Amino acid sequence: MxxxxxxxxxxxxxxxxxxxxxxxxxxxxxxxxxxxxxxxYKTFLRPAIDFTKLGKWAVVTGATDGIGKAYAFELAKRGVNVVIISRTESKLEAVKKEIDDKKYGVEVKYVVCDYGKFDTKARDMIAKELEGLEIGVLINNVGASYRYPRYFHELPKEEIQHLLTMNVDSTVWMTEMVLKGMVERKKGAIVNLSSAAARYTQPLLAEYGACKSFIEKFSCSLNAEYSGKGITCQCQAPFFVATKLAKMRKSWSVPTPEEYCAQGIKWIGYPDDIVSPFWIHATAGWVLLTIPQALTTAHFTQVLGGLRKRGIAKDANGGVSPQKTKKN
Ligand SMILES: NC(=O)c1ccc[n+]([C@@H]2O[C@H](COP(=O)([O-])OP(=O)(O)OC[C@H]3O[C@@H](n4cnc5c(N)ncnc54)[C@H](OP(=O)(O)O)[C@@H]3O)[C@@H](O)[C@H]2O)c1
Structure with missing residues (x-):
């Protein structure tokens, strides 16, 4: 008491x-x-949706390597027919055969398209190839980064245009192509591959970061626009994944594309608008948000500045790293 x-x-x-x-x-x-x-819960326990309920077909751009290829396999494994689109026919044939050999019981169709030249003619050609298909899922995966980090004024005009066409035009026009059908059927899932580069100030990768920021905003706004019509539009923003584009090897924080997509597939079709499906990436994203922006920008400037110097030295050495020349 x-x-x-x-x-x-x-x-x-x-x-x-x-x-x-x-x-x-x-x-x-x-x-x-x-x-x-x-x-x-969402990362480890929530199951993937049944993609066959959204439509008979999925479309994946940039599907002969890396993340796009791994997504094509994930979708086929789940019983959806896939249209794979990329620029190299021999690689498309090989991926189609690889999926067919798995005997998932799905159809695989391929379309050859160079998204670096995604003009009206190319867009009409793809639209014709997709005509009549009940498309439930679109993965806008194709994209391009700098050959190596540089000041914006150092980029050749062709590279500036290439970055816009590959990242922005491809995403916008592919979305336009499939959305009307999804609206009519009142169902569908669109996934746009952005990047963690969109989330932080990216000195020396300014245009890549900005293109991916466009994709992020486009996805979130479409998600809000179409959520009442049974359609989700999700932006996936990975950190490094071990692919040719990233030029990174697998490590504890860098998953293989297969590991990334095994996690990523479980987010598709849910209303979460911006996600980093690989849990180490998501955690890194949270941690980075707690660090003052001036510090992260200074860090990126230093790291990317180093890569810029190496890239310039390699260009000056005829495309071969000077270190390799010294060893020989
Ligand atoms: N890897 C990462 O660390 C990372 C991080 C953040 C975001 N992302 C984003 O994830 C997406 C996929 O990247 P990734 O790393 O998986 O790339 P990747 O392994 O280099 O694969 C690129 C794919 O795109 C195709 N492609 C390239 N240029 C093309 C063109 N002009 N026209 C048509 N297809 C073309 C390639 O086909 P061909 O074989 O025919 O060239 C290949 O299938 C990109 O949007 C990228 O920005 C990647």
Whole structure:
């Protein structure tokens, strides 16, 4: 009894400011725990949707390598026919054969298109190839980054245009091609591959980061526009994945495309608008948000500045790294 009375008098002596701060702190901690729990559920426990319910076909751009190829396999494995689109016919034939050999019981159709020249003629050609197909899923995966980081004024005009066409035009026009059918059928899932580069200031990769930011905003707005019409539009923003584009080897923080897509497929068709499906990427994203932007920008400037110097040296050495020349 005595101890309860002393506790009550202790409470009275706590100032309203302190108890107010404690209350706000408690609410913040609870909200954080809730956010972590929901993310953990979505990342590890939530099952993939049944893609066959969205339509008979899925379309994947840039599907002969890396993330696009791995997504084509994930979708075929789940019983959806796939249209794979890329620029090299021999590679498309090989991927089609690889999927056919797996005997998933699905059809694979391929279309040869160079998204670097995605003019009206190329767009009409693809639209014709897709005509009449009930497309439930579109993965806008094809994209391009700089050959190596550089100041914007150092980029040749062709490279500037290539980055816009490959990242922005491909995403916008492919979406336009399939969306009307999805609206008519009141179902569909569109996935646009952005990048973590869109989320932070990217000195020396300014145009790539900005193109991917466009994709992010485009996806979120479309997701809001069409959520009431049974269609989701999701932006996936990976950090590094071990592909030719990234020129990175697999490590604990760099998944193979297959590992990335095994996680990524479980997010498609859900209303989450921007996601980093690989959990280490998602955690890194949270951590980076807590660091002052000036520090992350300084860090990226240093790292990308190093890559710029190596790229310039390689160009000056006829496309061969000077280190390799020295070893020989
Ligand atoms: N890898 C990463 O670390 C990373 C990180 C963030 C975001 N992303 C994004 O993820 C997407 C896929 O990247 P990735 O790393 O998987 O690339 P990747 O392994 O280099 O594969 C690129 C694919 O795109 C095709 N492609 C390239 N240029 C093309 C063109 N002009 N026309 C038609 N197809 C073309 C390639 O086909 P061919 O074989 O015929 O050339 C290949 O199928 C990109 O949008 C990229 O920005 C990647």
């Amino acid at each position: 005595e101890s309860m009375m002393s506790f009550a008098s202790d409470l009275k002596s706590v100032s309203p400011l302190t108890s107010g701060c404690a209350l706000i702190g408690g609410v913040v901690v609870l909200l954080f725990i809730k956010k972590v729990a929901i993310s953990a």
